[in-house]
Amino acid sequence: MRFLSLVGKSFGCSASGERLVSAARDGDLQEAKALLDYNPRLARYSTFGVRNSPLHYSAAHGHNEIVSLLLESGVDINLRNYRGQTALMQACQFGHWEVVQTLILHRASVRKILVDYLNGATALHLAALNGHSQCIRLLLADYVPSIPNFCSISSKRSKNNKSSPDFDEGALYRVINRPADGGVTALHMAALNGHVETVHLLLDLGASFTDVTLEDGTTIDLIGSGSTALHYAACGGNLQCCQLLIARGASLTTENANGWTPLMVARSWHKDWLEDTLSQRQEVQPKFSSSLYLCLPLMSIVEIARECGWRSNDSPPTCLDPCVVCLERKCTVAADDCFHEFCTHCALYLCSTNTTSTAAYGPPGSIPCPLCRHGIVSFSKLEGTKPMIKEIARKSLSLPFCACAVEIPESTSVETPFCNADATCVPLSPFGSFRSLSCRRFHTLKLNPSLCMGSPDVSNSLVSRATDCGVQNQLLRCSRSSFRRSTSQSEGRRWLCSFNRSVETGRSC
Numbered sequence: 001m002r003f004l005s006l007v008g009k010s011f012g013c014s015a016s017g018e019r020l021v022s023a024a025r026d027g028d029l030q031e032a033k034a035l036l037d038y039n040p041r042l043a044r045y046s047t048f049g050v051r052n053s054p055l056h057y058s059a060a061h062g063h064n065e066i067v068s069l070l071l072e073s074g075v076d077i078n079l080r081n082y083r084g085q086t087a088l089m090q091a092c093q094f095g096h097w098e099v100v101q102t103l104i105l106h107r108a109s110v111r112k113i114l115v116d117y118l119n120g121a122t123a124l125h126l127a128a129l130n131g132h133s134q135c136i137r138l139l140l141a142d143y144v145p146s147i148p149n150f151c152s153i154s155s156k157r158s159k160n161n162k163s164s165p166d167f168d169e170g171a172l173y174r175v176i177n178r179p180a181d182g183g184v185t186a187l188h189m190a191a192l193n194g195h196v197e198t199v200h201l202l203l204d205l206g207a208s209f210t211d212v213t214l215e216d217g218t219t220i221d222l223i224g225s226g227s228t229a230l231h232y233a234a235c236g237g238n239l240q241c242c243q244l245l246i247a248r249g250a251s252l253t254t255e256n257a258n259g260w261t262p263l264m265v266a267r268s269w270h271k272d273w274l275e276d277t278l279s280q281r282q283e284v285q286p287k288f289s290s291s292l293y294l295c296l297p298l299m300s301i302v303e304i305a306r307e308c309g310w311r312s313n314d315s316p317p318t319c320l321d322p323c324v325v326c327l328e329r330k331c332t333v334a335a336d337d338c339f340h341e342f343c344t345h346c347a348l349y350l351c352s353t354n355t356t357s358t359a360a361y362g363p364p365g366s367i368p369c370p371l372c373r374h375g376i377v378s379f380s381k382l383e384g385t386k387p388m389i390k391e392i393a394r395k396s397l398s399l400p401f402c403a404c405a406v407e408i409p410e411s412t413s414v415e416t417p418f419c420n421a422d423a424t425c426v427p428l429s430p431f432g433s434f435r436s437l438s439c440r441r442f443h444t445l446k447l448n449p450s451l452c453m454g455s456p457d458v459s460n461s462l463v464s465r466a467t468d469c470g471v472q473n474q475l476l477r478c479s480r481s482s483f484r485r486s487t488s489q490s491e492g493r494r495w496l497c498s499f500n501r502s503v504e505t506g507r508s509c
Contacts, residue, residue, distance in 0.1 A: 017045030017054075024054035024070070027063040036073050043075040051081045059087035059103070062096035068311075071106050078109045084117035092123040092139065095132035101352055104138050105305055111142070111171075113178060120180040128186035128202065131195030133293040136186075138352060140205060143172040146300040146378035148363040151290060154206045169206075176207050182221060183214035191229045191245065194238030199229075199245070201291040204365075209250045215257065223265055224258035234262040234278060237271040242278065243286050252278060290364035297335075297367060298351045300378040301344065304333055308381065309388035310344045325350075325370065332385040337362065338374040347379055 016035060020042045023031035032054070035042055046053045055075050058066040067087070071077060078086050088108045091099040104110070113122050127135040144150065153169065179185050187207040190198040203209070207229075215225035223235050230250040233241040242262075246252070255261055260268070263278040321341075323329050329343035342350070354367045362368075362375010369376050 014045075017042050018047075020045060020054045021047060021052075021057055024058040024063065024066050025061055027058075027061065027066065029063075029065050029069070032066050032069055036069065040073045043070050043073040044079075046079075046081070049082070053079050053081070053087075055079060055087045056081055056085070056090055059096065059099050060090040060094055062091070062094065062099055064096070064098045064102055067099050067102055071102070077103060077106055078114065080114065082117075084115065086114055086123070089114070089116070089121075089123045089126055092127035092132060092135045093130065095127075095130060095135060097132070097134040097138060097352065100135045100138045101348070104141060105302065105310065107306070110139060110175070113175065115180070122178060122180070122186075124176065124178070124186045125180050125184075125189055128190040128195070128198050129193065131190065131193065131198045133195075133197045133201050133291075134352065136198065136201060137293050137295055137298065140172070140176065141298045141302045143168070143175060144205065144294075144296065144299060146297050148296070148366070148377050150296055151204065151294075151364045154204065173206055173208075176202065176205055177211060179211070179214075182216055182225075183212065185211050185229070187211075187229045188213065188227075188232045191233035191238075191241050192236045194233075194236045194241055196238065196240045196244065197291065197293060199233075199241050200288065201293045203244060203248050204291045204294050209245050209248055212256070224256040224260060226256035227260075227265075228254055228256075228262075230254070230262045231256055231260070231265050234266040234271060234274055235269050237266070237269065237274065239274060239277060242274060244288060246277070247286060247288055252280070292355045294365040295351050295354060295367055296363070296365040297347075297376050297378045300380070301333065301347050301351050304379060304381055304385075305344050305348055307387050308332060308344060308385050310348055332382055333379045334382055335369055335374075335376040336378045336380055337366075337376055338369050338372050340369055340371050341382065342379075 016039065020032060020035045022028075023035065043054060053075065055067065055070045055077075056079070058070065077088075080086055086108070088100065088103045088110075091103065110123070115122050116126075121129075124136060124139055127133075127139065177185050177187075185207070187199065187202050187209065188211075190202060209229045212226045212228055213221060213223075215221070221227070223231055228250060230242065230245045230252070231254075233245055252263070253261055256265075261278075263275070266272075266274040266278055321331060323331050323341070323343035323346050325342060325346040329345060331341035332344045333347050334341045350370065351367060356368060361373075362377065366375030366377045368374070
């Protein structure tokens with residue numbers, strides 16, 4: 001009976017976790033808030049089999065507010081499902097750039113590259129596969145420096161370059177050209193699927209068009225190993241992708257393991273309209289300016305947002321100098337070129353969404369100022385901008401549920417189904433035999449008896465020997481009364497659960 005009681009409580013926790021998963025998938029913010037208020041540990045729940053957490057579902061469906069709520073609840077931002085995918089990878093796969101921005105600002109793992117277990121793809125591969133250039137721009141925000149001569153340095157970059165005083169050139173090269181299984185890079189994927197803007201952005205950031213695929217037995221390559229990005233572009237049949245690669249110096253005569261040139265690949269896949277472009281190098285090559293998705297000031301504003309925050313609105317109701325864009329928040333940053341001031345939120349949004357042509361006065365990659373159209377290369381903090389005070393994660397404030405009640409004077413008005421932070425609770429051990437569960441008596445705590453989690457057959461081994469008989473008798477009386485509640489009261493029973501072995505493994509809350 002005691003074992004069945006614990007199993008029943010575990011099923012109740014799973015039901016609450018499934019409700020949170022449904023809320024995260026459907027974008028029900030109020031439901032998610034209510035569930036996390038009752039039990040913040042539900043944020044660590046993961047579904048059976050695929051092991052997707054609420055963070056995975058909310059990121060995949062683009063529910064940015066729920067993603068922020070889960071991150072504030074202390075969930076592991078790099079939690080992985082059965083395929084090894086993180087929330088960042090799923091947000092990039094479906095092109096939810098706002099979610100990607102939130103995850104990047106919360107320092108989701110980019111430098112420590114996490115890959116898909118099945119094909120070795122990274123978040124950059126998934127974004128390039130579906131042509132999500134805005135996500136790629138945000139993914140590489142920590143690698144592209146806010147300096148005016150970035151494009152000239154990028155055009156001369158090689159994989160053997162060492163770090164320069166401006167930025168780590170080698171780190172950017174490695175992350176943007178990291179191969180998945182079979183040696184396929186992000187540029188290969190974008191070229192195959194005909195995503196012109198993505199190919200353009202990757203080339204501007206230093207993607208190598210000479211890297212070739214490998215025959216490693218993990219993938220089925222219908223084009224053949226040893227293929228370059230131009231081979232893949234010829235197979236995809238997009239004329240502009242081929243022209244972009246040729247203009248950057250891609251070879252028309254490189255043969256893959258099957259002995260095919262890009263022209264032969266185009267013919268085998270019946271891409272007849274590429275015949276003239278791939279047959280011989282044209283005398284007049286089309287010229288391409290820098291990518292519209294290249295954004296130089298993004299690194300500077302991301303660093304400021306991480307340090308000083310970007311969501312809070314602490315401006316007084318009668319702010320004398322509000323941001324000219326939103327007219328709500330006070331100005332916290334200024335453009336280093338034209339010195340116009342904005343709030344961090346608006347400056348971040350401007351850098352994340354800009355797809356206009358290069359500013360009239362500024363280097364390639366600068367974004368036009370919304371006031372004077374001068375090119376902005378970087379942002380800097382204003383003197384009055386203070387660092388953000390980091391809040392304690394909600395998971396550090398939450399304690400395991402306990403099957404106890406403590407007597408206090410009736411004048412106290414605090415009623416809660418949780419243990420008070422002043423009470424010391426020893427949780428059930430997830431390994432081996434159960435450890436004792438005890439709550440010390442404090443005169444500042446009152447637990448609602450109708451929500452107490454007792455059971456008529458509670459074993460004495462679950463209660464500390466230091467607990468006196470009066471407290472044990474009260475536990476039994478409280479647990480018996482919980483089984484005589486009305487139907488309306490029993491609804492709250494589902495919010496409560498005991499933490500068994502599944503807590504530490506992430507299969508339950």
